[in-house]
Amino acid sequence: MNDHSAGPLPATPVADAARFARSEALRWRAHAMIPGGAHTYAKGDDQYPVLAPGFIRRGAGCRVWDVDGNEYVEYGMGNRAVGLGHCHPEVLAAARVALEFGCNFTRPSPLEAECAEMFLDSVPGAEMVKFCKDGSDATSGAVRLARAYTGRDMVAICSDHPFFSTDDWFIGTTPMTAGIPLAVRELTTGFRYGDLADAQAMFDRHPGRIAALILEPSRGEDPPPGYLAALRDMAHREGALFVLDEMITGFRWSRGGAQEVYGVVPDLATFGKALGNGFSVSALCGLREIMRLGGIEHRDRPRVFLLSTTHGAETHALAAATETMRIYRDEPVTARMHETGAALRRELEDVIAAHGLEDAVRIVGRDCCLAYQSLDGSGQPSQAFRSLLLQETIRRGVLAPSLVVSYAHGAEDIAATVAAFDGALGVYRKALDEGVGRYLVGRPSQVVFRSHNTAPADLP
Known part of the structure; x- marks a missing residue:
């Protein structure tokens, strides 16, 4: 070095x-x-x-x-x-084996069921799961499901958490609003982490309109005792779903995510990042009563077009995820x-x-x-x-x-x-x-979310 x-x-x-x-x-x-x-x-x-x-x-x-x-x-x-x-050797070996048989077919691979079984064994509160390629698709899938399930339009995000999706429902809350219609931006509101009174005030400002609360269970420090369970109960009293974004905390706080550490079962949750040890795979999971709306068996509610992508179940990524989860289980x-x-x-x-x-x-x-x-x-x-x-x-x-x-x-x-x-x-x-x-050579770094660029001399 x-x-x-x-x-x-x-x-x-x-x-x-x-x-x-x-x-x-x-x-x-x-x-x-x-x-x-x-x-x-x-x-x-x-x-x-x-x-x-x-x-x-x-x-x-x-x-x-x-x-x-x-x-x-x-x-x-x-x-x-x-x-x-x-380049973890066992994860790479699993991906290589899968690639030897092909990476994408016109019908599902058995790896889809095998990976789902391993995932649901890892996250005890989840009853169904659907895989995709990145965190934004997973969180946006959760938002669509929540809107369909509740019949409401608004989404509440934790304002203290920096990122949920590349899609308009979140980016419209940042300074980078170019290209996002005002009507879309007005469908997302915010609440402060750890502050139940602020969340209740938000519900009071938008009675009967909020479909879901979405937040990370933790940004690093533990939540106040009982906060997550109390926030979930508040959401349910107000007719909204409780969604945990476990992109960072999943498989890092524990194998079952931060929800396992803090003892709270969300209605929906999203996982990614460490799930595939760098391979492109993420997951939307949750309660069967909600997740089933993206399926083809139910007749009592309208269908939800949920996470249907050509590359969403590539075999090498699911093989890598299955092996990664096995390592988290066994080591x-x-x-x-x-x-x-x-x-x-x-x-x-x-x-x-x-x-x-x-x-x-x-x-x-x-x-x-x-x-x-x-x-x-x-x-x-x-x-x-x-x-x-x-x-x-x-x-x-x-x-x-x-x-x-x-x-x-x-x-x-x-x-x-x-x-x-x-x-x-x-x-x-x-x-x-x-x-x-x-002592600093050249310009300082900048924050990602800014409305306009400066013109540093060292950039084209």
């Missing part, structure tokens, strides 16, 4: 930039063909400092290599999709991730304290799903200081847009990460004293 934590660092921005020469050339080609230069906003150039790898060529375990050959300990692992580690995956994350938190907090930066850099979240906050001298969140911390950890061989660990992270990786942060925090300390502009 290009580990500069103990040795000298490149002396100039020019020397640093030379490390990413191939990334830079490819980046300008990509922007000419792809809006934003990438197919996921969170992976875009505006989310990273100028001195960052632009393209990852390969990964193994928790290590990745960019197109210039630089090696990193990676966190976030494909936006939390790769829970077991990159201590979630326990290991909690233990590794706890060790990482302890050691990083010690380093932060050693630099006197407790008021500027904070480790937050559940041990299995850590993040960090980067604050300026006045204690306010700062994209510039976040970019600086990313820049300096990248220089030391760690790619950490978050601190989300995988099953593959081990003691050696944690030690390398702590050493990289130790060096980076020394620069952070100087930047607080002397100004971040003296």
